[in-house]
């Protein structure tokens with residue numbers, strides 16, 4: 109079926125509450141275009157950690173949908189972002205995923221731009237040509253507690269402070285600004301970004317799919333909060349709450365942050381920030397055996413509080429931080445049926461690999477879990493392609509998926 113915008117509106121209006129979406133939402137190019145224009149392109153998206161580009165001229169490419177963005181350190185204190193499109197006839201300027209450039213020279217006819225995006229006067233242009241009118245197209249960029257965010261919007265981006273100002277105290281406590289990337293891994297996923305997000309926002313699949321993740325957490329915890337606040341049933345939350353309350357009291361007594369942010373489907377970003385105990389078995393860190401992943405605590409932690417900070421900037425960007433390391437996950441839509449998943453593991457910038465931390469141990473929980481997620485989400489899409497697929501009903505453990513779908517429908521309407 110080729111969808112017209114009327115068909116899309118009909119599909120949006122026909123969405124049945126408490127059920128998964130109709131097939132076109134998971135594979136139709138027109139709907140994907142709409143997702144990118146109305147929703148993803150109008151939000152701040154988490155791109156990377158600033159430590160990836162420490163020196164002037166260091167850059168990396170951030171590829172999202174059809175866009176390629178050059179994120180480059182233009183001065184010691186400034187990172188800029190430009191669309192990877194030459195202002196002459198449109199060639200891409202950079203093709204390597206990362207590198208260092210003194211200036212950006214187009215491979216086609218050698219138009220050359222300074223690191224601030226301004227064009228140097230090219231040869232053999234007519235006399236009236238004004239290079240100042242042909243700077244690179246800038247992309248909105250915000251550096252925040254060590255993280256780099258981009259917004260593709262042609263207009264004014266959402267007010268960053270209004271969205272995320274309330275996150276600063278906890279992010280600062282974790283010392284993400286003084287972190288380094290100990291490891292990164294890509295998990296290209298052959299399905300629509302919404303299937304990746306839906307899967308990340310429920311823990312109904314944890315018991316059948318994630319033996320390792322379940323060995324680190326307790327059953328009651330996963331039933332109540334396995335995919336964050338709002339992901340489990342009220343009964344499961346009530347049962348687990350005393351453990352959370354006791355942990356909160358302990359964290360407060362240590363002077364550690366315990367604040368909670370939880371925005372619903374009517375908000376811009378569905379943002380969440382919550383601190384919880386790793387489990388109820390004295391695990392200091394989210395590792396195989398609960399022992400620390402790094403000898404160096406991050407930020408302002410002086411002692412382990414056995415907590416984990418779970419942050420969702422929006423459905424595409426997450427940080428799950430123990431006291432000594434953090435995993436950062438970004439889900440980046442590429443096409444209607446392809447999503448880039450990248451995970452970074454952060455430690456304190458002074459921690460030394462092999463001495464203070466072991467990379468395998470650091471990555472273990474989430475590397476094995478995300479690999480399993482790739483298999484189940486791709487199988488999910490394979491089934492959705494069948495003529496017999498029809499939207500199916502959510503369990504009480506998939507409440508946050510319903511919140512996400514409502515947020516999504518609000519966003520593209």
Ligand code: FES
Pocket residue numbers: 194195196197198199214215216217218219
């Ligand atoms: S397209 Fe870049 S110089 Fe011609």
Ligand SMILES: [Fe+2]
Pocket residue numbers: 307308313314317318477481
């Ligand atoms: Fe999972």
